[in-house]
Amino acid sequence: MNLQHVRALTLDLDDTLWPVWPAIERAERALHAWLCTNAPATALRFDIVALRALRDAVGRQRPEWAHDLTALRRESLRLALDGSGDDPALADAAFEVFYAARNEVDLYPEVPAALRRLSAAYPLLALTNGNADLGRTGIAPWFRGGLSAREFGVGKPDPRIFIEACRRLGCAPAEVLHVGDDPALDVEGARAAGMQTAWLRRSVDGDALTRGCVADLAALAELLGC
Template identity: 30%
Template sequence: MSPRSLEQTLDGVHALLLDVDDTIVDTQEAMVVAGTHAAAAVWPHRTEEHRAMAQRYYDDPERWFPRYASGDVPFEVMRAGRLAEVAAAFGVEVPGEAHRSYEEAYAPAFRSAQRLFPDVPDLLDAAEGERLPVALLTNSALAPTRVKLEALELVERFDVVVTTDTLGFGKPDPRVYLEACRLLGAEPGRVVCIGDNLEWDVLGAEAAGLRAVWLDRDGRGTSEPVASVRGLDELTAVLDRRFGPPGTDR
């Protein structure tokens, strides 16, 4: 089966549903920068390894984050599990008060490291100009999501933000996509979900009855028959072609 073209995927769309992490914000770099500061606070004697520790925390080889997203473990347990895995991988102990020290160093560094991908503003402007509602659907919790939006001055930009706190679990459970559509007041078949995670943002969304576009910034490619883009500017271009420039009577 051939994938839909972008034009087909966006035809008759009533709303956009955007992922957050590594879709509109560079969460990987923010987490690695913040994690480097946090690792230095917990294991100051391992100077040369702090960034590698932070990268491993982000990579999450034991898949603690998907377990949190599915509702199997609480947020705090997920964070502690990832920290313990890093310690084991680098042959260090988790000292007493490590979790508090890690979080106290991590939080301010994470906030200051937030960066919006440069192709996001034009997409939001194009959607706003055509009165297409844009919602956020993320497997992160509400608190860190708000930190990102506040740091980027985007809190007022999105009326609908669905996090794992909303229903107690996240993507790819079909109910979270449908809840986002309900809050948007749009039929699932008229909503396009856009994100960098093929399983969560595309296959899960399509299984729930939405349309979807995979954001493949690194050009990895897939054998799945899905619509894909290398950047959000490709979506913006299609919206501009489809709708044309805003009229003067708007």
């Protein structure tokens, strides 16, 4: 990393700023409870595991929606409702129940203080393949904005989404540091776009900083002198 040339940061969200599966599992429970009241036939036919399997099946059937997790989830709900004899028009309301709970994330302990430090020194842009909402998660004040695969039409590791993020930040790719937990989606994708990278690995030791890894956002803030 040539940190002297860094002018801005892009940050992944899920499993970088918060663990994603606790939020997804909480959202699935809230959704199923809502279905029990509002679409009981669907709730009886599809438990949480079956709803998840249906969502995965829709993903296999509709590869053109790979970048749009909202479309996949909403369509799977429509199919579940319709196939159970409930009103498929309830899919939008059901998805909103899921989505509200999905955005109730638990930030990793160091994240709020680290985002304050980083955002005071650099413009930050969220860059995600997921469908978390900056405002609903409570982290919007620290970011200049966000770019999602759903909005852009392709997701990481496609270099185009990284290049678009740099354009929005008004920086050349070499001037932007991308931070994320996934070595393929985040690290390889950003490097292919010409960006600098920090692989966030919460199990690494301090020596890993020299190998392009950081243990958490607090370590990144220290590395950047924030």
